[in-house]
Amino acid sequence: MPVPASLLDTLHAAFGDSACSTRDAERIAYAYDNSRRNALPDAVVFAQDHAQIEALIHACREHRVPVIARGRGTNTTGATVPVEGGVVVSFERMNRILSIDPDNRFAVVEPGVLNGDLQRALAPHGFFWPPDPTSSPWCSIGGNLACNSAGPRTVKYGSPRENTLGLRAVAGTGESFRCGTYTSKGATGYDLTRLLIGSEGTLALITEATLKLTPKPSSLRTLRATYRDVSSAAHAVARIMAQPVTPCALEFIDDVALKLAHDHGGGDVPLAGAMLMIEVDGEPETLPSAVDAVSLAAHGEGLEELRVAQTAEETQALWSARKALSPAQRTISPNKINEDVVVPVSHLPELVNGIRELSRKHDVLIVTFGHAGNGNLHVNLLPRDDAERERAHACLAEVFALVISLQGTLSGEHGIGLVKREFMPLALEPATLNLMRDVKAAFDPDGILNPGKLLP
Structure with missing residues (x-):
């Protein structure tokens, strides 16, 4: 049903006519x-301060109208799609960095700050915020927190949950x-901060975040290892993560992805059974020994070549395959199904081999790459027509079943949203889901926050 006129009057009063719209252009x-x-959605509002969010939720609760928080829309699971209509609240205008405190290693930001803008603001102080999704130039901190979105550096530095002090x-x-808290240690009651992170706007709307900062390492070294097959590369990941030096990035790219990237990006992309991109950071005096330790672990059955970049230009060339992947996939399938799953690192060989079998079984092209150091792989199904799309969805259910059988989970950083809701009972037992529903009811008793998402 349409938004009541009295609610629209309240929203226009709270946000102003220029920040509240029911026009088709904004709704679309x-x-x-x-x-x-x-x-x-029935209406779109553009928040600029905390008080407006309070007014919005009070008014929408009174009228039982859904509220859907939105950052920049880079989410891939439908988490910000207003499936029951209601009011979309965009945080893109709440984009202030409120303070940077190098002495205490934290920054206070509004949710609309872009990840890339925050990193640039922190750089002169010698710090960074570890979560760095591929979409960092466009994604917002609020979106990162909503889905616990991380990126390659998670393997060493952790996800938003480990790098957020308070909300x-x-x-x-x-x-x-x-x-x-504003401190790196705290044991005062339940940890609501970590509970809200990853809740996809279903419990509360975040209006401010206190982020834990990390000093930027002074040196970085990039390595690229190619392997005879995906199994050899997956076993190398397990060896690398079993030794004391933790790389700051450890990316896996399978042979199908390499061929796509090579065809799209040219000669800098090697053709191999699989490839690992590895980065090690630290101080100049300790970096050589760290590189040696990681290199030793990368050696083993199936290794074809190990290259270490010596210059910034070489580093850029080594990363060319990873950067060419997204545009290459779009040329194959505009309807690609992009899922991110996680298994314990020691189970990666079984996961990549199992995905290969499912690709053959369902006759669907699957490209696999991602943050292998966490056991977090992006499984991209690339259907090219209606028949393949139907087979792809059947295949996806078996991919999730495989992941759960390997003690894994449905998502590492994309979240559940709309797309994976139906698979949640695969990952969580009924008692756990019931407790989650009880938590939802405590925070949002009328179910107005982002309905139709996350919980089945």
């Missing part, structure tokens, strides 16, 4: 995200609260 622009799913938020009741 905020109806979809990078999942390519879409559903029209300010508004629950589905309209009540404001703060959680967490």
Whole structure:
């Protein structure tokens, strides 16, 4: 049903006419995200401060109208698609870095700050915020927190959950609260900060985040190892992660992905059974021994070549395959199904071999790459027509079943959203899901925050 006129009057008063719209242009622009799913909201508002979020949730709760928080729409699981209509609240104008405190190693930001803008602001202070998704030039901190989105550096430095000290938020009741600390240690009650991170806007809307900063290492070395087959590369990942030096990036790319990238990106991309991109960071005096330790672990059955970049230009050339992957996939399938799954690192060989078997069984092209140091792989199914799309969805269910059988989980950083809801009972037992529903009811008793997402 359409938004009541009295609610629209309240929203216009709270946000101003220029930041509250029911026009088709805005409704269409905020109806979809990078999942390519879409559903029209009834209205769109553009938040600029915390008080507006309080007013929004109070008003929408009174009228039982859904509220869907949105950053920049880079999510791939449909987490920001307003499937039940309602009001989309965009945080793109709440984009201030409120403070940077190098002495205490934290920064306070609004949710609309872009990840890349924050990293640039931190660089002169000698710090960075470890989460660095591939979409960092365009994705917002609020979106990173909503889905616990991380990126390659997670293997060494952790995800948003490990790098966020505290939050300010508004629950589905309209009540404001703060959680967490300004300190790196704290044991005062339940950890609501970590609970909200990854909750996809279903419990509360985050209006401010206190982020834990990390000193930027002064040196970095990039290595590229090619292998005879995916199994050899997967076993090398397990060896690398079993020794004391933790790389700051450890990326896996299978042979199908390499061929796509080679055809799209040219001669800098090697053709091999599989490839690992490895980065090691640290101080100049310790870096050589760290590189030696990682190199030793990378050697083993199936290794074809190990290259260490000596210059920035060589580093860029070594990364060319990884950078060419996304545009290469789009040339094959505009309807690609992009999933990220996680298994314990020692089970990676079984995962990559199992995915290869499922690709053959269902006759669907699958490209596999990702953050192998965490056991987090992006499984990209590339259907090219309706028949392949149907087979791809059947294949996907078996991919998830394989992951769960290997003690894995459905998502490492993309979240659940709309796309993976139906598979949640595969990953979590009924008692666990019931507890999650109880938590949802405590924060959002009327179910107005991002309905139709995450919980089945």
